[in-house]
Amino acid sequence: MTAEREPFTTLTATYVVLPIDDVDTDQIIPARFLKTTDKHGLGASLFADWKERPDFPLARSDAAGARILVAGANFGCGSSREHAPWALVGWGFRAIVALSFADIFQQNALKNGLLPVTVDATLHRRLIEARHVDVVARIAIDLPAQTVGLTGGPRAMFDIDRFAKECLVHGVDELGYLLARLPDIERHEAAH
Amino acid sequence: MTPSTLFEKVWRDHVVREDAGAPAVLYVDLHLVHEVTSPQAFSGLRARGLRVRRADRTFATMDHSTPTLPRHLAVVDPQAQTQLRTLERNCADFGVPLYGLDSEEQGIVHVIGPELGLTQPGRTIVCGDSHTSTHGAFGALAFGIGTSEVEHVLATQSLLQRRPKTMQVRVDGTLPWGVGAKDIALAIIAKLGVGGATGHVLEYRGSTIDALDMEERMTLCNMSIEAGARAGMIAPDGTTFRWLEGRRFAPKGDAWRAALARWRELRTDEGASYDATVTLDATRLEPMITYGTNPGMGIAVTGHVPSPGSAPTTAEGAAIAKALDYMQLAAGAPIAGQRVDVVFIGSCTNSRLGDLRAAAGMLRGRQVASGVRVLVVPGSKAVKRQAEAEGLDAVFREAGAEWREAGCSMCIAMNGDQLRPGEYAVSTSNRNFEGRQGRGGRTLLASPLTAAAAAVAGRVVDPRTMMGGAS
Numbered sequence: 103m104t105a106e107r108e109p110f111t112t113l114t115a116t117y118v119v120l121p122i123d124d125v126d127t128d129q130i131i132p133a134r135f136l137k138t139t140d141k142h143g144l145g146a147s148l149f150a151d152w153k154e155r156p157d158f159p160l161a162r163s164d165a166a167g168a169r170i171l172v173a174g175a176n177f178g179c180g181s182s183r184e185h186a187p188w189a190l191v192g193w194g195f196r197a198i199v200a201l202s203f204a205d206i207f208q209q210n211a212l213k214n215g216l217l218p219v220t221v222d223a224t225l226h227r228r229l230i231e232a233r234h235v236d237v238v239a240r241i242a243i244d245l246p247a248q249t250v251g252l253t254g255g256p257r258a259m260f261d262i263d264r265f266a267k268e269c270l271v272h273g274v275d276e277l278g279y280l281l282a283r284l285p286d287i288e289r290h291e292a293a294h
Numbered sequence: 295m296t297p298s299t300l301f302e303k304v305w306r307d308h309v310v311r312e313d314a315g316a317p318a319v320l321y322v323d324l325h326l327v328h329e330v331t332s333p334q335a336f337s338g339l340r341a342r343g344l345r346v347r348r349a350d351r352t353f354a355t356m357d358h359s360t361p362t363l364p365r366h367l368a369v370v371d372p373q374a375q376t377q378l379r380t381l382e383r384n385c386a387d388f389g390v391p392l393y394g395l396d397s398e399e400q401g402i403v404h405v406i407g408p409e410l411g412l413t414q415p416g417r418t419i420v421c422g423d424s425h426t427s428t429h430g431a432f433g434a435l436a437f438g439i440g441t442s443e444v445e446h447v448l449a450t451q452s453l454l455q456r457r458p459k460t461m462q463v464r465v466d467g468t469l470p471w472g473v474g475a476k477d478i479a480l481a482i483i484a485k486l487g488v489g490g491a492t493g494h495v496l497e498y499r500g501s502t503i504d505a506l507d508m509e510e511r512m513t514l515c516n517m518s519i520e521a522g523a524r525a526g527m528i529a530p531d532g533t534t535f536r537w538l539e540g541r542r543f544a545p546k547g548d549a550w551r552a553a554l555a556r557w558r559e560l561r562t563d564e565g566a567s568y569d570a571t572v573t574l575d576a577t578r579l580e581p582m583i584t585y586g587t588n589p590g591m592g593i594a595v596t597g598h599v600p601s602p603g604s605a606p607t608t609a610e611g612a613a614i615a616k617a618l619d620y621m622q623l624a625a626g627a628p629i630a631g632q633r634v635d636v637v638f639i640g641s642c643t644n645s646r647l648g649d650l651r652a653a654a655g656m657l658r659g660r661q662v663a664s665g666v667r668v669l670v671v672p673g674s675k676a677v678k679r680q681a682e683a684e685g686l687d688a689v690f691r692e693a694g695a696e697w698r699e700a701g702c703s704m705c706i707a708m709n710g711d712q713l714r715p716g717e718y719a720v721s722t723s724n725r726n727f728e729g730r731q732g733r734g735g736r737t738l739l740a741s742p743l744t745a746a747a748a749a750v751a752g753r754v755v756d757p758r759t760m761m762g763g764a765s
Contacts, residue, residue: 122612122613122616123489123609123613124488124489124588124590124613126588126725126727128725128727128728128729128730129727129728129729132729132733133706133707133708133730134707134708134733136330136358136708137330137359137371137373137374137376137377137708138333138373138377139333139334139337139376139377139380140333140334141334141441151728151729151733174609175489175609176488176489176492176522179488179489179522179588180424180519180725180727181423181424181725182331182422182423182424182438182439182440183330183331183440184331184334184422184440184441184442202489202492204489204492204522205492205493205522205524206424206438206439206440206524209439209440209443210440210441210442213440213442213443214442263317263456264315264316265315265316265317265454275442276442276446276454277338277342277442277445277446277449277450279316279454280319280446280449280450280452280453280454281449281450283310283311283319283450283452284450286310286311286319287310287319287321287450287451287452289310290310290311290321291321291451294307294321
């Protein structure tokens with residue numbers, strides 16, 4: 103398999119905290135922005151209905167340059183729109199750290215080089231508190247080693263599907279893998 | 295052989311290959327396509343020089359951004375127009391059959407799939423839309439996918455999938471008068487929470503489920519995603535087979551008899567086990583309505599808006615406080631009596647003939663309350679024709695409701711049908727997220743019966759107090 107996008111190995115970056123549970127994809131990108139036929143250019147519409155509030159974390163000047171979003175539980179629930187990860191990537195995010203993710207969002211994120219990292223409540227709380235104290239606190243993610251933590255602090259292991267990890271680390275997408283299995287697919291069709 | 299669940303039987307039958315360390319290659323029998331989540335997938339095919347591998351297993355329609363006012367009126371904006379034209383061109387270029395705006399079969403993708411007989415027991419069905427779970431009502435394994443996966447299916451008729459867990463949702467007992475499938479769905483989601491079924495495929499079972507007709511089963515399976523489950527399934531039975539027989543793409547003659555023999559095997563075996571089980575006593579259910587900003591925030595229509603302090607965890611309390619702030623509802627207040635500005639009857643959840651009949655039954659001989667705007671949007675042109683043949687359109691019009699063309703309409707508010715900021719709507723759709731039906735709009739989800747009752751009363755009301763004909 104050849105690389106089709108920038109491989110994801112390690113990432114150390116400042117982050118933004120949105121400590122709300124059940125953030126749905128209608129908030130990540132409202133439906134009125136889904137009339138596009140392109141996957142690019144959606145970063146400007148990220149959290150379109152929330153970002154105008156002055157206290158919204160992404161609207162603050164210290165959010166600039168952040169590459170990691172720390173969210174609550176069940177992030178990305180609701181609609182299957184892949185526009186959600188397209189908008190997050192378009193804004194500049196490369197990883198989402200959360201207590202849990204909705205299924206379809208997680209799959210869509212992985213296919214766009216956006217790493218979903220599930221952490222436990224203890225580390226989650228520590229990340230939120232650290233950002234509160236220091237707006238330039240940084241999170242370090244090592245995907246090959248499957249570790250995550252504050253720079254200079256202890257690292258925790260995180261789980262990720264082995265296959266999805268290989269795809270991210272080598273920058274390949276799943277379609278190449280599927281296309282290589284067309285003979286099996288043809289055999290299945292002939293037998294059914 | 296080890297006893298298997300319904301899900302396991304359908305899954306096993308579609309695994310093309312499963313290598314150690316990799317997800318299964320899962321074969322897709324039917325791929326439904328619409329205008330919003332497909333353009334980037336077709337662009338991907340062009341960029342790689344690929345074709346649609348099985349155009350005969352692919353069907354497209356237009357529903358999300360289509361107008362529901364008479365068709366000679368313009369599509370809401372040039373961008374939506376471009377998206378519709380793009381689907382037409384993609385279908386023409388790649389040989390995909392399209393049930394477009396000029397087709398007599400056009401409608402919401404999850405309404406026309408079953409109507410045409412494309413949705414069949416034991417099939418794997420996908421679509422770039424989370425409410426694909428609807429088709430599980432027929433004993434199909436049906437789930438929503440993202441646009442990258444739409445491209446994968448177009449190119450290979452397959453998907454890479456990790457095997458999900460299974461959850462049995464057992465519902466027993468006779469439904470009380472005035473309580474229907476939507477109320478069951480909202481009660482289950484309130485019990486599980488919006489993330490409670492993440493990673494699972496639901497199987498709905500029990501005497502209550504057996505007694506539901508196909509439209510009610512579709513309503514129930516449709517809402518599975520709102521508990522976080524990608525799919526919900528119901529074993530096919532005589533009700534399923536009677537509904538399917540004779541439909542355009544249903545098998546005919548000997549093929550029908552062979553299909554029936556296969557489909558009758560699609561039941562969970564005695565002794566098969568699930569990863570989780572949840573039970574619901576149907577006899578205790580009441581009409582349900584939501585008060586908050588996700589579908590798990592549901593209560594009986596006779597109930598009170600919960601207070602943040604009564605939540606079992608601080609996170610849930612914070613979520614309730616945030617929801618009440620957006621909804622501008624008072625903690626502890628009865629939900630009945632809440633003012634209503636708009637009533638929306640439609641969507642892939644509740645836009646079928648039975649839904650329209652229930653709403654019309656409430657509106658017949660009555661008037662929509664002054665100042666309330668009521669939209670009735672049939673799920674497909676076929677539903678619209680049948681409703682008009684029964685005179686339901688006249689009932690709606692005479693009551694003061696708008697009778698529209700088929701489409702998703704105000705469920706997703708992409709086509710110009712939308713709430714104004716601050717308006718309260720009782721809607722038969724599936725999502726009450728902030729701004730879902732229009733920026734600043736406030737949605738209360740309910741059944742067609744409860745929605746129609748709210749239209750007459752101009753406020754949230756227990757529909758059971760208004761049943762038994764016009765007063």
